[in-house]
Amino acid sequence: MRFSIFFIMIVCGFFLCRTEIIAQPLNSDIRAQLLDYLTGSCEEGEEDSFVEFVQKNEQAVTPVIIKFVQDGVPKDFIKNLEATTLRLYADRQKLLNEKSNFGLSEENLEILKKESQEAFTKRMTKDFRDGFMKQTIFGLSLLRSKDAQDLLNKISTDKNHPYQRSAENALILLKKQ
Amino acid sequence: MSKKINHIQILIVLLSVLMTTLGCADKVRIRNSAGEEHGLLVDGQSNSGHVNDRDRVSTSITIDVGKLRASSSTNEIIAFTKSRPVAIRDNVNWTTHRDIEEIAFSDKIYIPVTVWIVKGPYTDKLLKAGNAAVYTIGIFDAENVGIGFSEFEIINKTSMTDASTYYNFAPTADPDDWKNNVGWKDDRINIYYLETVSGSSTTGRAVGFSNFIVLGENFGDIAVVHEIGHSFSARHKSSPDFNKKCIMWPFYNTSDPFLYFSEGELFRMHVNSTSALNSVYNARPGLITRSCVGNVSSDQCVDWRKRLWDDGVLLAN
Numbered sequence: 001m002r003f004s005i006f007f008i009m010i011v012c013g014f015f016l017c018r019t020e021i022i023a024q025p026l027n028s029d030i031r032a033q034l035l036d037y038l039t040g041s042c043e044e045g046e047e048d049s050f051v052e053f054v055q056k057n058e059q060a061v062t063p064v065i066i067k068f069v070q071d072g073v074p075k076d077f078i079k080n081l082e083a084t085t086l087r088l089y090a091d092r093q094k095l096l097n098e099k100s101n102f103g104l105s106e107e108n109l110e111i112l113k114k115e116s117q118e119a120f121t122k123r124m125t126k127d128f129r130d131g132f133m134k135q136t137i138f139g140l141s142l143l144r145s146k147d148a149q150d151l152l153n154k155i156s157t158d159k160n161h162p163y164q165r166s167a168e169n170a171l172i173l174l175k176k177q
Numbered sequence: 178m179s180k181k182i183n184h185i186q187i188l189i190v191l192l193s194v195l196m197t198t199l200g201c202a203d204k205v206r207i208r209n210s211a212g213e214e215h216g217l218l219v220d221g222q223s224n225s226g227h228v229n230d231r232d233r234v235s236t237s238i239t240i241d242v243g244k245l246r247a248s249s250s251t252n253e254i255i256a257f258t259k260s261r262p263v264a265i266r267d268n269v270n271w272t273t274h275r276d277i278e279e280i281a282f283s284d285k286i287y288i289p290v291t292v293w294i295v296k297g298p299y300t301d302k303l304l305k306a307g308n309a310a311v312y313t314i315g316i317f318d319a320e321n322v323g324i325g326f327s328e329f330e331i332i333n334k335t336s337m338t339d340a341s342t343y344y345n346f347a348p349t350a351d352p353d354d355w356k357n358n359v360g361w362k363d364d365r366i367n368i369y370y371l372e373t374v375s376g377s378s379t380t381g382r383a384v385g386f387s388n389f390i391v392l393g394e395n396f397g398d399i400a401v402v403h404e405i406g407h408s409f410s411a412r413h414k415s416s417p418d419f420n421k422k423c424i425m426w427p428f429y430n431t432s433d434p435f436l437y438f439s440e441g442e443l444f445r446m447h448v449n450s451t452s453a454l455n456s457v458y459n460a461r462p463g464l465i466t467r468s469c470v471g472n473v474s475s476d477q478c479v480d481w482r483k484r485l486w487d488d489g490v491l492l493a494n
Contacts, residue, residue, distance in 0.1 A: 036421075040430035041379045041397035049427070050377060080432045088399075088431075092308060095315045102310045103290065103326025111300075112307040123301060128431060131395030134378040141376070166378070169345060173376040176347065 030060040038068070038135050039077055039128070050135070054142045062143050068136045069151060073129050081128055085121040092120075134166040141170035201275040203245050205254055207238045208281040213259035216321075216440065216485035220253045220476060221245030221271045229476050230255075234485055234493070245271040251476040254280045257440055257485060262286050262323035263447040265465045286460045287327035289365045290405075293355075296344050296372045296394055297335035306331050306370065309401035316402050316424065320438050322446070324454070334359050344372035346391045352384050355391070366390060366408050366453055368401070383407035388457045400429035406438070408453040409446035412471050414439075418482040422489050437488035441481040445469050 034057075037050045054061055068074070096113055104112070115123075140152050156167035207215050218230040219242045227248050233240050245252075253267040261282035269278050290310075294302040310329040317324050334340060343359050346369075361367055366388040374380040378393040383404045390404045403424055414425040422436035429435060438446070446452055450466040469478030484493050 036430055037428060039432070040428050041381060041395075041400040041403075050380070051375070084431050087434075088308075091315065092311050095311050099311075099314055099318065101285075101287070101325035102307075102314050103287075103329035104307055104310055104331075108303065108307055108331060111303065112311065115304060123304065127301075127305070127395055131379040131397075134373075134395060138373075138377045169373060170376055173345070173347065173373075 027060055027064075030057050031064055033057075034061050034064055034139075035074075035077070038132050038139070041131075050139070051142060054139050058143060061139070062145050062148060065136055065139045065143060066148055066151060069133075069140055069155070073132050077132065078129075081125050082121070084128075085124045086117070088124060089117050089120045130163075133163050137163050137166045138170055141167075141174055202241045202243050203271060203276040203278070205233075205240050205242050205256075206277055206279045207240070207256065207258075208279045210238045211259060211261065211282075212236075215240065216257040217242065218255040218440070218479060218483070218485075219245070220248065220251040221269065222248035222252075227476070230479055230483065232483075232485055232493075239277070245276070246273050247271050254278060255444060255479065256280050256282065257321050257443065258282060259321055260285050260318060260323060261321075262461070263321075263443055265448065267465055282323075283461070283464070285323050285325055286454065286458075287325045288454075288458050288460060289328035289330065289362075290326055290368065291328075291330045291332060291360075291362050291365055292368045292370065293332050293334050293359050294370045295334050295337075295340055295359055296370060299333050299335050302335075302370045302394075303331055303333075305398055306368070308398035309368075312399045313402040313405060316399075316435060320424075320443070322438065322443060332360060343369075345376075346371055346374045346382070348375045352387075352389045356389070363457075365457065366405060368392065368404075370394065386410055386451065388453045397429050397431060399431075399435055402435065403429060406442075406446065408457075410449040410452040410470060411438070411442050411446055412481075414442075414481075418491075420489070420491060437484075439482060439484045439488070440486075441474070441479045441483035444479040444483075445481065 033053065037053060102109065137155065140148050152167050152170065155161050155164060156171050158164055205217055205219065214234060214236050217233040217240055219228065220230065221228050223243065223245060227250050228245065231242060233242055247270070251267070252269045252271055253265065254269055256264040262285065264280050264282045266280045292306045294306065310326060314325060343355055355369055359369065368390045370392055372378065372394050374382050374391050374393045378395040381390065381392040381396045381400065381404045383390045386407050388408050390408065406425055411425050413427045414423045419426065421430060421433050424435045424438050425442060447454060447461065448465060448467045449469055450456065451470060454460045455466050467477055472481050474480035482494065484491065487493050
Protein backbone atom coordinates (compact mmCIF):
# COMPACT_ATOMS: atom_id res chain seq x y z
CA MET A 1 0.00 0.00 0.00
CA ARG A 2 2.72 2.40 1.08
CA PHE A 3 4.68 1.46 -2.03
CA SER A 4 1.63 2.26 -4.23
CA ILE A 5 1.24 5.74 -2.72
CA PHE A 6 4.97 6.34 -3.13
CA PHE A 7 4.79 5.18 -6.75
CA ILE A 8 1.80 7.42 -7.52
CA MET A 9 3.61 10.40 -5.96
CA ILE A 10 6.68 9.75 -8.11
CA VAL A 11 4.59 9.50 -11.28
CA CYS A 12 2.61 12.68 -10.45
CA GLY A 13 5.83 14.50 -9.56
CA PHE A 14 7.37 13.48 -12.85
CA PHE A 15 4.41 14.81 -14.86
CA LEU A 16 4.26 18.04 -12.84
CA CYS A 17 7.98 18.65 -13.44
CA ARG A 18 7.58 17.80 -17.10
CA THR A 19 4.68 20.25 -17.45
CA GLU A 20 6.85 22.93 -15.85
CA ILE A 21 9.71 22.19 -18.23
CA ILE A 22 7.46 22.26 -21.28
CA ALA A 23 5.75 25.48 -20.16
CA GLN A 24 9.10 27.30 -19.95
CA PRO A 25 10.67 28.17 -23.31
CA LEU A 26 14.03 26.55 -23.90
CA ASN A 27 16.96 28.63 -22.72
CA SER A 28 18.60 28.48 -26.15
CA ASP A 29 15.49 30.05 -27.68
CA ILE A 30 15.50 32.76 -25.06
CA ARG A 31 19.18 33.42 -25.69
CA ALA A 32 18.56 33.70 -29.43
CA GLN A 33 15.64 36.07 -28.88
CA LEU A 34 17.65 38.10 -26.41
CA LEU A 35 20.49 38.37 -28.93
CA ASP A 36 18.01 39.64 -31.50
CA TYR A 37 17.04 42.43 -29.14
CA LEU A 38 20.62 43.22 -28.15
CA THR A 39 22.17 43.22 -31.60
CA GLY A 40 19.58 45.36 -33.28
CA SER A 41 17.33 48.34 -32.83
CA CYS A 42 14.09 48.06 -30.95
CA GLU A 43 10.83 49.82 -30.70
CA GLU A 44 9.45 51.24 -27.53
CA GLY A 45 5.81 51.86 -26.85
CA GLU A 46 4.15 48.89 -28.50
CA GLU A 47 3.95 45.21 -27.72
CA ASP A 48 7.10 43.10 -28.21
CA SER A 49 9.32 45.72 -26.58
CA PHE A 50 12.69 44.79 -25.07
CA VAL A 51 11.48 45.76 -21.59
CA GLU A 52 8.46 43.47 -21.85
CA PHE A 53 10.59 40.63 -23.18
CA VAL A 54 13.10 40.89 -20.32
CA GLN A 55 10.41 41.19 -17.66
CA LYS A 56 8.44 38.26 -19.09
CA ASN A 57 11.50 36.00 -19.21
CA GLU A 58 13.36 37.45 -16.26
CA GLN A 59 14.43 34.15 -14.75
CA ALA A 60 15.84 32.80 -17.99
CA VAL A 61 17.57 35.98 -19.20
CA THR A 62 19.16 37.00 -15.88
CA PRO A 63 22.28 34.75 -16.10
CA VAL A 64 22.67 35.46 -19.82
CA ILE A 65 22.55 39.25 -19.38
CA ILE A 66 24.94 39.15 -16.42
CA LYS A 67 27.37 37.05 -18.47
CA PHE A 68 27.17 39.42 -21.47
CA VAL A 69 27.87 42.42 -19.21
CA GLN A 70 30.86 40.67 -17.63
CA ASP A 71 32.33 39.11 -20.79
CA GLY A 72 31.49 41.78 -23.34
CA VAL A 73 30.19 41.32 -26.88
CA PRO A 74 29.89 37.62 -27.86
CA LYS A 75 32.49 36.40 -30.33
CA ASP A 76 29.93 35.19 -32.88
CA PHE A 77 28.45 38.70 -33.01
CA ILE A 78 31.88 40.28 -33.57
CA LYS A 79 32.52 37.76 -36.33
CA ASN A 80 29.35 38.83 -38.14
CA LEU A 81 30.09 42.52 -37.72
CA GLU A 82 32.83 42.72 -40.31
CA ALA A 83 30.69 41.13 -43.01
CA THR A 84 27.73 43.29 -42.02
CA THR A 85 29.64 46.58 -42.15
CA LEU A 86 31.22 45.68 -45.51
CA ARG A 87 27.79 44.95 -46.95
CA LEU A 88 26.33 48.15 -45.50
CA TYR A 89 29.17 50.21 -46.97
CA ALA A 90 28.75 48.61 -50.39
CA ASP A 91 24.98 49.21 -50.25
CA ARG A 92 25.42 52.84 -49.28
CA GLN A 93 28.03 53.62 -51.93
CA LYS A 94 25.89 51.94 -54.59
CA LEU A 95 22.87 54.03 -53.59
CA LEU A 96 24.97 57.21 -53.47
CA ASN A 97 26.19 56.54 -57.01
CA GLU A 98 22.82 55.50 -58.43
CA LYS A 99 20.35 57.89 -56.87
CA SER A 100 20.14 61.59 -56.17
CA ASN A 101 16.94 62.23 -54.23
CA PHE A 102 18.27 62.01 -50.68
CA GLY A 103 17.59 65.68 -49.91
CA LEU A 104 21.01 66.06 -48.29
CA SER A 105 22.96 69.27 -48.75
CA GLU A 106 25.89 69.14 -51.18
CA GLU A 107 28.25 69.50 -48.24
CA ASN A 108 26.74 66.58 -46.30
CA LEU A 109 26.55 64.43 -49.40
CA GLU A 110 30.26 65.01 -49.97
CA ILE A 111 31.05 64.04 -46.37
CA LEU A 112 29.21 60.75 -46.91
CA LYS A 113 30.83 60.06 -50.25
CA LYS A 114 34.29 60.74 -48.89
CA GLU A 115 34.01 58.41 -45.92
CA SER A 116 36.39 55.54 -46.64
CA GLN A 117 35.49 51.92 -46.13
CA GLU A 118 37.95 51.71 -43.24
CA ALA A 119 36.51 54.76 -41.49
CA PHE A 120 32.96 53.49 -42.08
CA THR A 121 33.77 50.03 -40.74
CA LYS A 122 35.48 51.45 -37.66
CA ARG A 123 32.64 53.84 -36.92
CA MET A 124 29.87 51.31 -37.51
CA THR A 125 31.62 48.56 -35.54
CA LYS A 126 31.92 50.90 -32.57
CA ASP A 127 28.28 51.91 -32.99
CA PHE A 128 27.12 48.26 -32.97
CA ARG A 129 29.35 47.27 -30.05
CA ASP A 130 28.29 50.29 -28.01
CA GLY A 131 24.67 49.56 -28.85
CA PHE A 132 25.04 45.97 -27.71
CA MET A 133 26.78 46.81 -24.44
CA LYS A 134 24.54 49.75 -23.53
CA GLN A 135 21.41 47.74 -24.28
CA THR A 136 22.76 44.85 -22.18
CA ILE A 137 23.43 47.21 -19.26
CA PHE A 138 19.94 48.63 -19.71
CA GLY A 139 18.67 45.04 -19.57
CA LEU A 140 20.66 44.55 -16.37
CA SER A 141 18.78 47.45 -14.78
CA LEU A 142 15.48 45.66 -15.44
CA LEU A 143 16.50 42.60 -13.44
CA ARG A 144 15.59 42.26 -9.78
CA SER A 145 18.24 39.75 -8.71
CA LYS A 146 20.82 40.91 -6.17
CA ASP A 147 23.69 39.85 -8.44
CA ALA A 148 22.34 42.02 -11.26
CA GLN A 149 21.81 45.03 -9.01
CA ASP A 150 25.25 44.69 -7.45
CA LEU A 151 26.86 44.52 -10.88
CA LEU A 152 24.96 47.59 -12.08
CA ASN A 153 25.96 49.56 -8.99
CA LYS A 154 29.58 48.49 -9.41
CA ILE A 155 29.73 49.66 -13.05
CA SER A 156 27.96 52.94 -12.28
CA THR A 157 30.64 53.90 -9.75
CA ASP A 158 33.64 52.69 -11.76
CA LYS A 159 34.82 55.82 -13.57
CA ASN A 160 37.15 53.74 -15.74
CA HIS A 161 34.42 51.46 -17.05
CA PRO A 162 33.67 52.29 -20.71
CA TYR A 163 29.92 52.04 -20.06
CA GLN A 164 29.84 53.71 -16.63
CA ARG A 165 27.59 56.48 -17.96
CA SER A 166 25.08 53.93 -19.31
CA ALA A 167 24.86 52.27 -15.90
CA GLU A 168 24.46 55.66 -14.24
CA ASN A 169 21.69 56.60 -16.67
CA ALA A 170 19.93 53.31 -16.01
CA LEU A 171 20.02 53.92 -12.27
CA ILE A 172 18.69 57.46 -12.67
CA LEU A 173 15.83 56.12 -14.79
CA LEU A 174 15.08 53.45 -12.18
CA LYS A 175 14.93 56.05 -9.41
CA LYS A 176 12.55 58.20 -11.48
CA GLN A 177 10.20 55.25 -11.87
CA MET B 178 -25.84 15.63 -93.21
CA SER B 179 -28.20 17.13 -90.64
CA LYS B 180 -26.06 15.62 -87.88
CA LYS B 181 -23.03 17.47 -89.30
CA ILE B 182 -24.95 20.76 -89.33
CA ASN B 183 -25.96 20.21 -85.73
CA HIS B 184 -22.31 19.81 -84.71
CA ILE B 185 -21.36 23.01 -86.51
CA GLN B 186 -24.26 24.88 -84.86
CA ILE B 187 -23.20 23.66 -81.42
CA LEU B 188 -19.62 24.69 -82.13
CA ILE B 189 -20.73 28.18 -83.18
CA VAL B 190 -22.86 28.56 -80.03
CA LEU B 191 -19.96 27.40 -77.83
CA LEU B 192 -17.55 29.79 -79.52
CA SER B 193 -20.02 32.66 -79.07
CA VAL B 194 -20.34 31.86 -75.38
CA LEU B 195 -16.55 31.68 -75.07
CA MET B 196 -16.13 35.02 -76.87
CA THR B 197 -18.75 36.61 -74.65
CA THR B 198 -17.17 35.39 -71.44
CA LEU B 199 -13.48 35.78 -72.31
CA GLY B 200 -13.35 38.38 -75.06
CA CYS B 201 -15.40 40.96 -73.20
CA ALA B 202 -13.31 41.14 -70.05
CA ASP B 203 -12.91 44.64 -68.64
CA LYS B 204 -9.57 46.31 -68.77
CA VAL B 205 -7.68 48.93 -66.81
CA ARG B 206 -5.41 51.22 -68.75
CA ILE B 207 -2.48 52.89 -67.02
CA ARG B 208 -2.50 56.44 -68.37
CA ASN B 209 1.04 57.45 -67.48
CA SER B 210 3.10 54.31 -67.17
CA ALA B 211 6.81 54.74 -66.56
CA GLY B 212 7.41 51.42 -68.30
CA GLU B 213 7.71 49.49 -65.05
CA GLU B 214 5.63 46.60 -63.76
CA HIS B 215 2.18 47.60 -62.44
CA GLY B 216 0.13 45.98 -59.71
CA LEU B 217 -3.64 46.37 -59.49
CA LEU B 218 -6.31 45.68 -56.89
CA VAL B 219 -9.82 45.95 -58.28
CA ASP B 220 -13.27 46.02 -56.67
CA GLY B 221 -16.58 45.49 -58.45
CA GLN B 222 -19.28 42.88 -59.01
CA SER B 223 -18.72 39.60 -60.83
CA ASN B 224 -21.19 36.85 -61.64
CA SER B 225 -20.24 35.11 -58.42
CA GLY B 226 -20.65 38.13 -56.15
CA HIS B 227 -18.77 41.18 -54.91
CA VAL B 228 -15.09 41.22 -55.81
CA ASN B 229 -12.77 42.81 -53.28
CA ASP B 230 -9.18 43.46 -54.33
CA ARG B 231 -8.92 41.16 -57.33
CA ASP B 232 -5.20 41.32 -58.03
CA ARG B 233 -3.24 41.66 -61.24
CA VAL B 234 0.45 42.24 -61.96
CA SER B 235 1.61 43.16 -65.45
CA THR B 236 4.11 45.18 -67.44
CA SER B 237 1.41 45.97 -69.99
CA ILE B 238 -0.33 49.36 -69.84
CA THR B 239 -3.69 47.73 -70.58
CA ILE B 240 -4.48 45.05 -68.03
CA ASP B 241 -7.30 42.53 -68.21
CA VAL B 242 -9.20 42.52 -64.90
CA GLY B 243 -11.97 40.06 -65.75
CA LYS B 244 -15.64 40.80 -66.26
CA LEU B 245 -17.01 43.27 -63.74
CA ARG B 246 -20.18 45.30 -63.34
CA ALA B 247 -21.28 47.85 -60.77
CA SER B 248 -21.31 46.56 -57.21
CA SER B 249 -23.53 47.93 -54.46
CA SER B 250 -20.38 48.00 -52.34
CA THR B 251 -17.05 49.40 -53.61
CA ASN B 252 -16.13 49.91 -57.27
CA GLU B 253 -12.53 50.95 -57.38
CA ILE B 254 -9.06 50.49 -58.79
CA ILE B 255 -5.89 50.71 -56.69
CA ALA B 256 -2.59 50.76 -58.57
CA PHE B 257 1.07 50.35 -57.54
CA THR B 258 4.25 50.90 -59.53
CA LYS B 259 7.89 51.93 -59.19
CA SER B 260 8.72 55.46 -58.04
CA ARG B 261 5.12 56.64 -57.98
CA PRO B 262 2.67 56.98 -55.09
CA VAL B 263 -0.17 54.48 -54.74
CA ALA B 264 -3.02 55.54 -57.07
CA ILE B 265 -6.69 55.08 -56.15
CA ARG B 266 -9.77 55.65 -58.27
CA ASP B 267 -13.14 55.04 -56.60
CA ASN B 268 -16.69 55.05 -58.00
CA VAL B 269 -15.53 53.32 -61.16
CA ASN B 270 -18.47 52.97 -63.51
CA TRP B 271 -18.27 49.26 -64.32
CA THR B 272 -21.01 48.34 -66.79
CA THR B 273 -22.32 45.11 -68.27
CA HIS B 274 -20.40 45.96 -71.45
CA ARG B 275 -16.70 45.78 -72.10
CA ASP B 276 -15.22 48.59 -70.04
CA ILE B 277 -11.80 50.16 -70.40
CA GLU B 278 -11.20 52.24 -67.29
CA GLU B 279 -8.17 54.46 -66.85
CA ILE B 280 -6.04 55.21 -63.83
CA ALA B 281 -3.16 57.67 -63.56
CA PHE B 282 -0.28 57.83 -61.11
CA SER B 283 0.65 61.12 -59.47
CA ASP B 284 4.22 62.30 -59.61
CA LYS B 285 6.58 61.07 -56.93
CA ILE B 286 6.02 62.91 -53.65
CA TYR B 287 8.98 64.83 -52.24
CA ILE B 288 8.90 65.71 -48.55
CA PRO B 289 11.24 67.68 -46.28
CA VAL B 290 12.60 66.16 -43.07
CA THR B 291 14.60 67.89 -40.34
CA VAL B 292 17.07 66.11 -38.09
CA TRP B 293 18.09 67.70 -34.79
CA ILE B 294 21.40 66.37 -33.44
CA VAL B 295 21.29 66.90 -29.70
CA LYS B 296 23.95 64.46 -28.46
CA GLY B 297 27.27 64.45 -30.28
CA PRO B 298 29.89 63.93 -31.48
CA TYR B 299 28.25 65.91 -34.26
CA THR B 300 30.27 64.43 -37.16
CA ASP B 301 29.41 60.87 -36.12
CA LYS B 302 25.73 61.71 -35.85
CA LEU B 303 25.79 63.62 -39.13
CA LEU B 304 27.12 60.47 -40.79
CA LYS B 305 24.48 58.34 -39.05
CA ALA B 306 21.70 60.67 -40.19
CA GLY B 307 23.16 60.79 -43.70
CA ASN B 308 23.24 56.98 -43.81
CA ALA B 309 19.64 56.92 -42.63
CA ALA B 310 18.57 59.22 -45.49
CA VAL B 311 20.37 57.09 -48.09
CA TYR B 312 19.10 53.72 -46.81
CA THR B 313 15.55 55.05 -46.44
CA ILE B 314 15.47 56.25 -50.04
CA GLY B 315 16.94 52.91 -51.17
CA ILE B 316 14.08 51.05 -49.48
CA PHE B 317 11.41 53.56 -50.58
CA ASP B 318 12.47 53.19 -54.21
CA ALA B 319 12.77 49.41 -54.09
CA GLU B 320 9.38 49.05 -52.42
CA ASN B 321 7.31 51.34 -54.67
CA VAL B 322 6.64 53.85 -51.88
CA GLY B 323 6.70 56.75 -54.34
CA ILE B 324 8.26 59.16 -51.86
CA GLY B 325 11.60 60.99 -51.92
CA PHE B 326 13.18 63.69 -49.76
CA SER B 327 13.08 67.25 -51.08
CA GLU B 328 15.26 68.17 -48.12
CA PHE B 329 16.97 66.13 -45.41
CA GLU B 330 18.12 68.96 -43.23
CA ILE B 331 20.60 68.20 -40.41
CA ILE B 332 20.86 70.78 -37.62
CA ASN B 333 23.63 70.75 -35.03
CA LYS B 334 22.24 71.42 -31.53
CA THR B 335 25.05 69.72 -29.62
CA SER B 336 26.40 73.00 -28.30
CA MET B 337 23.07 74.47 -27.20
CA THR B 338 22.81 75.53 -23.56
CA ASP B 339 21.73 72.63 -21.37
CA ALA B 340 21.84 70.20 -24.31
CA SER B 341 22.32 67.35 -21.83
CA THR B 342 18.89 68.10 -20.33
CA TYR B 343 17.45 66.75 -23.56
CA TYR B 344 19.68 63.69 -24.01
CA ASN B 345 17.26 61.19 -22.52
CA PHE B 346 13.66 60.79 -23.57
CA ALA B 347 11.85 59.01 -20.72
CA PRO B 348 8.58 57.08 -21.24
CA THR B 349 6.65 59.96 -19.66
CA ALA B 350 8.59 62.76 -21.38
CA ASP B 351 6.66 65.61 -22.97
CA PRO B 352 7.58 66.17 -26.65
CA ASP B 353 6.79 69.87 -26.22
CA ASP B 354 9.95 70.25 -24.10
CA TRP B 355 12.04 69.16 -27.10
CA LYS B 356 9.92 71.09 -29.59
CA ASN B 357 10.16 74.34 -27.60
CA ASN B 358 13.77 74.07 -26.47
CA VAL B 359 15.65 72.09 -29.11
CA GLY B 360 13.67 73.05 -32.19
CA TRP B 361 10.69 72.06 -34.28
CA LYS B 362 9.28 72.57 -37.75
CA ASP B 363 5.52 72.12 -38.06
CA ASP B 364 5.40 71.21 -41.71
CA ARG B 365 7.52 68.07 -41.62
CA ILE B 366 8.83 65.00 -39.81
CA ASN B 367 11.30 66.01 -37.08
CA ILE B 368 13.90 63.46 -35.97
CA TYR B 369 15.92 63.95 -32.76
CA TYR B 370 19.22 62.11 -32.25
CA LEU B 371 19.49 61.80 -28.45
CA GLU B 372 21.39 59.52 -26.07
CA THR B 373 18.59 57.22 -24.90
CA VAL B 374 14.90 56.67 -25.44
CA SER B 375 13.19 55.14 -22.41
CA GLY B 376 16.61 54.22 -21.06
CA SER B 377 17.84 52.42 -24.19
CA SER B 378 20.44 53.69 -26.68
CA THR B 379 19.17 51.41 -29.46
CA THR B 380 15.51 52.33 -29.13
CA GLY B 381 13.53 54.66 -31.35
CA ARG B 382 10.02 55.95 -31.14
CA ALA B 383 7.63 57.89 -33.37
CA VAL B 384 5.67 59.32 -30.47
CA GLY B 385 1.95 58.68 -30.94
CA PHE B 386 2.58 57.73 -34.62
CA SER B 387 3.22 61.43 -35.20
CA ASN B 388 5.90 63.44 -37.02
CA PHE B 389 7.94 63.62 -33.75
CA ILE B 390 10.61 60.90 -33.79
CA VAL B 391 13.24 60.33 -31.10
CA LEU B 392 16.22 57.99 -31.52
CA GLY B 393 18.78 56.62 -29.07
CA GLU B 394 22.38 57.24 -30.06
CA ASN B 395 23.01 53.69 -31.29
CA PHE B 396 19.74 53.31 -33.15
CA GLY B 397 20.33 51.51 -36.47
CA ASP B 398 20.64 53.76 -39.51
CA ILE B 399 18.57 51.36 -41.63
CA ALA B 400 15.86 51.21 -39.00
CA VAL B 401 15.02 54.92 -39.34
CA VAL B 402 12.76 53.92 -42.24
CA HIS B 403 10.72 51.93 -39.68
CA GLU B 404 10.09 55.04 -37.55
CA ILE B 405 9.18 57.06 -40.63
CA GLY B 406 6.77 54.22 -41.46
CA HIS B 407 5.09 54.83 -38.09
CA SER B 408 4.77 58.53 -38.96
CA PHE B 409 2.94 57.33 -42.06
CA SER B 410 0.55 55.40 -39.77
CA ALA B 411 2.13 51.96 -40.29
CA ARG B 412 1.86 49.53 -37.36
CA HIS B 413 4.00 46.64 -36.21
CA LYS B 414 3.78 43.36 -38.07
CA SER B 415 4.28 39.87 -36.74
CA SER B 416 4.45 36.23 -37.81
CA PRO B 417 3.04 34.16 -39.42
CA ASP B 418 2.07 36.69 -42.10
CA PHE B 419 5.35 38.60 -41.84
CA ASN B 420 8.97 37.90 -40.93
CA LYS B 421 12.00 39.80 -39.65
CA LYS B 422 12.62 41.32 -43.05
CA CYS B 423 9.38 43.29 -42.86
CA ILE B 424 10.18 46.97 -42.30
CA MET B 425 7.47 47.16 -39.65
CA TRP B 426 8.83 44.18 -37.65
CA PRO B 427 9.24 45.46 -34.04
CA PHE B 428 13.01 45.19 -34.02
CA TYR B 429 15.78 45.37 -36.54
CA ASN B 430 18.77 43.08 -36.59
CA THR B 431 21.87 44.40 -38.33
CA SER B 432 22.72 41.05 -39.89
CA ASP B 433 19.22 40.53 -41.26
CA PRO B 434 18.34 43.63 -43.31
CA PHE B 435 14.86 45.06 -43.75
CA LEU B 436 13.41 44.29 -47.14
CA TYR B 437 9.76 45.07 -47.67
CA PHE B 438 6.46 46.81 -46.96
CA SER B 439 3.35 44.82 -47.89
CA GLU B 440 1.09 46.47 -50.46
CA GLY B 441 -1.61 46.53 -47.77
CA GLU B 442 0.71 48.67 -45.65
CA LEU B 443 1.69 50.93 -48.57
CA PHE B 444 -1.99 51.54 -49.22
CA ARG B 445 -2.47 52.64 -45.59
CA MET B 446 0.61 54.86 -45.60
CA HIS B 447 -0.86 56.81 -48.50
CA VAL B 448 -4.59 56.92 -47.78
CA ASN B 449 -4.86 57.06 -43.99
CA SER B 450 -5.89 60.55 -42.96
CA THR B 451 -3.62 60.18 -39.91
CA SER B 452 -0.56 59.46 -42.07
CA ALA B 453 1.92 62.35 -41.99
CA LEU B 454 1.69 62.33 -45.79
CA ASN B 455 -1.83 63.71 -45.44
CA SER B 456 -1.97 65.24 -41.95
CA VAL B 457 1.42 67.00 -41.99
CA TYR B 458 2.51 67.32 -45.61
CA ASN B 459 -0.89 67.53 -47.33
CA ALA B 460 0.98 65.76 -50.12
CA ARG B 461 -2.12 64.28 -51.75
CA PRO B 462 -4.51 67.27 -51.96
CA GLY B 463 -7.94 66.34 -53.26
CA LEU B 464 -7.15 62.64 -53.29
CA ILE B 465 -8.99 59.92 -51.38
CA THR B 466 -8.24 59.53 -47.68
CA ARG B 467 -9.56 56.80 -45.40
CA SER B 468 -9.28 55.49 -41.89
CA CYS B 469 -7.68 52.05 -42.21
CA VAL B 470 -5.62 52.29 -39.05
CA GLY B 471 -4.17 49.08 -37.71
CA ASN B 472 -4.90 45.56 -38.76
CA VAL B 473 -8.42 45.91 -40.10
CA SER B 474 -9.50 44.96 -43.57
CA SER B 475 -12.72 45.67 -45.41
CA ASP B 476 -13.92 46.62 -48.87
CA GLN B 477 -12.57 50.11 -48.12
CA CYS B 478 -9.33 48.96 -46.54
CA VAL B 479 -6.97 46.59 -48.36
CA ASP B 480 -5.96 43.65 -46.18
CA TRP B 481 -2.79 44.72 -44.33
CA ARG B 482 -1.19 41.37 -45.27
CA LYS B 483 -1.76 41.81 -48.99
CA ARG B 484 1.34 41.53 -51.16
CA LEU B 485 1.25 41.75 -54.95
CA TRP B 486 4.88 40.75 -55.33
CA ASP B 487 6.97 38.20 -53.44
CA ASP B 488 8.75 39.58 -50.37
CA GLY B 489 11.78 37.35 -50.00
CA VAL B 490 10.56 33.91 -49.00
CA LEU B 491 7.00 35.19 -48.49
CA LEU B 492 5.12 34.77 -51.72
CA ALA B 493 2.56 37.10 -53.26
CA ASN B 494 -0.87 36.39 -51.79
